[in-house]
Amino acid sequence: MYKILKAEKLADMIYLMDVEAPRVARHCMPGQFVIVKMDEKGERIPLTICDYDREAGTITIVFQTVGASTHKMATLKAGDSFRDFTGPLGCPSELVEEDLDTLKKKKILFVGGGVGAAPVYPQVKWMHEHGIDVDVIIGSKTKDMLLLEEEMKAVAGNYYPCTDDGTYGHAGMVTSMIEELHAQGNRYDVCVAIGPMIMMKFVCLLTKKLEIPTIVSMNPIMVDGTGMCGACRLHVGDEIKFACVDGPEFDGHLVNFDEAMKRQQMYKTQEGRAMLKLQE
Ligand code: FES
CATH class of the missing domain: 2.40.30.10 (Translation factors)
Incomplete structure (x- = not known):
């Protein structure tokens, strides 16, 4: 226990x-x-x-x-x-496995959306502990939904909160904050985006245009978590990968987000029945 x-x-x-x-x-x-x-x-x-x-x-x-x-x-x-x-x-984050001297030369942008701020945090903290200052964009619907703000401020080089309703920080989606930082002359070597699939999809469409290599952390339905059941499979480029053993991080520019989101929808009805049972 x-x-x-x-x-x-x-x-x-x-x-x-x-x-x-x-x-x-x-x-x-x-x-x-x-x-x-x-x-x-x-x-x-x-x-x-x-x-x-x-x-x-x-x-x-x-x-x-x-x-x-x-x-x-x-x-x-x-x-x-x-x-x-x-x-x-799963595999540790690609960046924390990199050679430290190479990593220190990179300008890194982390983007977290909603509850995605939580998995962004240990990576940013690890960077801070290894003397690497990174830029962090965290987005949420409202100020009240922003997660781990004090913790994030303590470890991020620059911290950019965004709210959809404009109640706090940058008013708008994380993608418009990325555009703003780019317009200000920031040039990133790598972006790590973690959040709802739809957010990661749109971050990737933008970073592809801006030519920023992007790592995403996929969160599909999982069952065994050991590569046996196939529940978490997704297309990454021409290959089929299992998020639980090959990921959860992948090259965001190669992930087929539309297919991954469709697979997630498949479980919605089943989930609805389970919710009704819970309320009985
Ligand atoms: Fe079963 Fe990944 S959860 S293969």
């Missing part, structure tokens, strides 16, 4: 938990994820690691309530436990 040490509501429908998982905390790297299960018959839920404390043996996860299982998960409190907490899964 994996004990929840802290459970906090960060924003509407968005929750943070610190979970005691020493083995995962010892081995994980930014970019990797875990699959959690609340009980024996529970759904396997993939969640990107938002932070880790190797000494305390804890992992921080951030999740949004999107379906029946995550709604149930949001009711868990400090002191409750997860039945399974499997990880670290």
Whole structure:
């Protein structure tokens, strides 16, 4: 059993938990994820690691309530436990695996949308700890939905919050902030975009035009998380990849987002039935 040490509501429908998982905390790297299960018959839920404390043996996860299982998960409190907490899964972020001297010469832009700010955070923190200042754009619908703002400010070189409704920071989508930074003369060697698929798609369309190589972190439906079931397959260029073992990061300019979004829609009806059951 994996004990929840802290459970906090960060924003509407968005929750943070610190979970005691020493083995995962010892081995994980930014970019990797875990699959959690609340009980024996529970759904396997993939969640990107938002932070880790190797000494305390804890992992921080951030999740949004999107379906029946995550709604149930949001009711868990400090002191409750997860039945399974499997990880670290997937490959570490491509950038943290790069040669440090090469990395230090690069101008890097991170873009997080909505709950995507959570997986962006450990990468930006890792960069900061290794003496690399990066630019960070975080977008949300409103100011109240902006996640981990203080934490992000503490580790980002430059931090650019954006809100769709213009209540805070740059008024508009993350893509218009990228355009503005480009117009100001910023030239990036690489962009990392993490968030809803539709956001990653439009960031990639723009960065392709601006000729900025872009890494995205894909979050398709996952079942086993070990490359066996095929649930998380997606087209990257001419190849079929499994997000759980080949990713979750891929070259954003090669990902077939339309197909990936269509696959995600397939599960909506099934999810609706599960939600009704939860309300019974
Ligand atoms: Fe089953 Fe990736 S989740 S192959």
